[in-house]
Amino acid sequence: MSRPVVAGVDGSPESLAAAEWAAREAVRRDVPLHLVHASDWSPTQAPSAAASMVRRHVGRGVLRKAEDRIARTCPEARLTDEQVDGPAAEALSHAAQQAELLVLGSRGLSGFTGFLVGSVAQAVVARATRPVVLVEAGERSEDEHLPDEDGNTSLLTPYRDVVLGIDVSDPCDEVIEFAFESARLRGATLHAVQAWDNASAVALGSGAPGIGEGPRREEEWRTFLTAVLQNWRDKYPGVEVTETVVKGRAATHLVRAASGAGLLVVGRRVRETHLGRHTGPVTHTVIHHARCPVAVVAHD
Incomplete structure (x- = not known):
């Protein structure tokens, strides 16, 4: 069974650009694209049922936003998605283990973005054992071409x-x-x-x-x-x-x-x-x- 290309999404412009880049890469490699939204929380916390429901609702909205963008820009991608709980860096590093490669958003000169205001993407790069690709906001399919x-x-x-x-x-x-x-x-x-x-x-x-x-x-x-x-x-x-x-x-x-x-x-x-x-x-x-x-x- 082929490993998917996995993209971490959080609703930011950087992660949406990463998801779109990941979709194109999945098509190039003829493998599925798997979107992951990590709901960051501390294992010492005990969220209420209402808080958990809100978190799942927000996560579903983040995934839907990424799916809609991919449907417009790369409709041939074979798409699945998932919400995962736990510390985001740990959850995304774990998702990377099953991936052909993991794609995350990056602010480029301004540092990293998204999951924990800069810390998560860098932590994932440092711990992931599979390839990790970082993509800036604004990256478009045309930018890959001369x-x-x-x-x-x-x-x-x-x-x-x-x-x-x-x-x-x-x-x-x-x-x-x-x-x-x-x-x-x-x-x-x-x-x-x-x-x-x-x-x-x-x-x-x-x-x-x-x-x-x-x-x-x-x-x-x-x-x-x-x-x-x-x-x-x-x-x-x-x-x-x-x-x-x-x-x-x-x-x-x-x-x-x-x-x-x-x-x-x-x-x-x-x-x-x-x-x-x-x-x-x-x-x-x-x-x-x-x-x-x-x-x-x-x-x-």
Whole structure:
């Protein structure tokens, strides 16, 4: 049985844009779309029957609003919905476990929105083991496509690039595969971006990129990137791939590359620290500043 694309909705413009993006993605993947509204409450509370009824009524209205929008913009989506109780971050993280991917709304430069005024989406990204895609308010189907010859938005032009943030010193199959598959589904170019600096070369060891200086060092990184991606090129022969190797901070270059992209794909290592789960500095930066949908793919 196919995993659905799951979208968390709360009635905000951000979550409605996320639901619409999720509907298009579900159609592309030929899987169902499942809408989830999480009624946030503390397990220490004991809501009355009347309060529970009001919460269910409000939740039903939120789901209906999202369903109506999808019916107008993506009627071919196969749609189901669900209301879940409990802390929203926990409920949505649990829903993500059964999903092909989870889609949530994001305010972009202003931070995260919705379920708990900014905290929930970020918490879900940090704990979910399945891919999570963050979508800004105002995101439209036309925005996934290149502008036409007159510079206008259009559904008739090719899809914008899928940008992959990659670290060739520790490449992750889950992240790379998600990016290639996303590009394949769209017929889009995959743009792989590898940023390096003097410190990052040390981890690769003797005989690896970083033994040269200046242009030679950059060329070594480029050679290594090409080698890492070759197996994926063979697996996805229909996907055109471009590569960028650049010196500097990865987050800065990824945000810049995402400015003209249809989707940015980055990874998040699943690990516990003394501060709990977190997204990592590069992913944390791009999910706050990238101006296109961002897919965060968890990996070991």
